[in-house]
Amino acid sequence: MLIGAYIARPSPLHRVPAGAKLILLAVACAALLAVRTPAGVGASVLAVVVLYAFGRLRPGEAWTQVRPLRWFVLVILVVQLLITDWVTAVSLTSRIVLAVALAGLVTLTTRTSELMAAIERGLSPLRRFGVDPARVSLVMSLAIRSVPVVAGIAQRVRDAQRARGQERSIRAFAVPLVVGVLRYADTLGEALHARGMDD
Template structure:
């Protein structure tokens, strides 16, 4: 079941050697920092920084593109909607922040084994046992959430391709309905996989 496996690329790099917990913490801080990326200059600096990190991680361009490619139609829709309600600077900075956040999450999964990522999350959440929280389940949910971002974006891309083939590029309903159905089917498949592993409760 591919949704339960990561996109880890076995390679020797400084980022691969960084402890998973540190990478997850850095990801959270970076995503918060992206909230302040609001100007074209700031977007340029953020893009350059992410590109440098991919270089440090020795991630090839094709592997990096695989993390962003599923977002292409989703990003275009968001950009179009934002352009209708805001100015172009706000619209582009918002879409850029989304892409950069996904790219950073993708970099974490590309340089960290899923098992190590889940173990790090579980250790970080261990204190929550005192209030009745199961760290293992929360870690699994967070790991799946990270991996689900490109999956959902890929579904959006497929819907967009089908929409364009039917000549309905401008129909919001023709995009939204199949997208919701596709995501629900994915959720059902994921639920069945978890149930098969005894995690249905």
Template sequence: MVRRAAAVSRMFPRVSPVAGIGTYVPGATLVHRAPAGLKLALLIIVVTGVVASQQLWAALTAVLVAGALYLVAGVGPRHIAPVLVPLTPFLVLIGIFHTLSADVHSAVRVCAQLTAMVLLGGLVTCTTRVSAMLALFEWLLGPLRHLGLRPERVALVLALTVRSIPLAATVWRTSREAYLARGLRGRPHRMVVPVLVRLIRSAESTGEALAARGLD
């Protein structure tokens, strides 16, 4: 497990803090030093509590606490923006839907719940190395080894999934910048093919890197 975690850690080095959700932001704060298992457990407990309570004050408190934790971890506003900006259009649509189908109070509560979940989830990924997450997943899935399942393979898939979120966002942003640099406007569907090609090439490179390290 240690060998596999180290190999994955080398495959996914430290990247820019503004790359988006799923990106590790180096630091030595208390939030960074907390065990991955503890952070994941607290995330599940808090999110479950906020959703189960169905209270606006609980959702707003969770948002404020998440914001405070970002500051404690040294992950300031410029790191929070890439997490929230992609969520904004969905929050607007959800808010309108709940306002029309229920009331404004429900709309604000649901939007606050979603914001808190995304912020807290983003905080965990921003302050936890991929190798630590991988080791945690392997440990959690360990009992399934008796059923013939290989925990290390499932953990690797989960780790790669987490990593693919910021990668896809980065590829889309790069393609869009290249599209605009050529003086093109409108017809965003033209970026679909370049994005897919880059993602496929990235997947092939990842597969080759895994094979080269014996992670078959």
């Protein structure tokens, strides 16, 4: 699942226009930058939980949005604990998770085509400066769609590690992951080239 996997549900969030969601996402992420206290983090977590409830999304569907971050967040948390206090460390890592959860909420409740159309409309004034809104929205769409693909590759590599008893080997994880991602990139590049979009 993860980011980019739209789930059709009859919820209030699903009916909100894509453009409005993107604007609110930007505002919410900016607001998260101001969160510094445990009380603020708690209130932010509660707000995100309520939003997922409004979207009629299950806990498991919410978890898949942030699950790939768990090791990254753990490393960041440990580093922050070494150089700052625990309040700052928890605040920073929580804000990262919440921002990803909010982005996941937008993509779970909005079709990719609607997001692309909203981005094109938002960037249309930049045409006069040589920006092609259609290409920008295509790149962003590909980025969104690539996240679950890369996460899937990572999961398959991790499963293969466990089967071989090499769970603790960083090399056994990193090398197949890089090879898999590069193969996916080659396939994607060939598809774009076939459609005349390789410039």
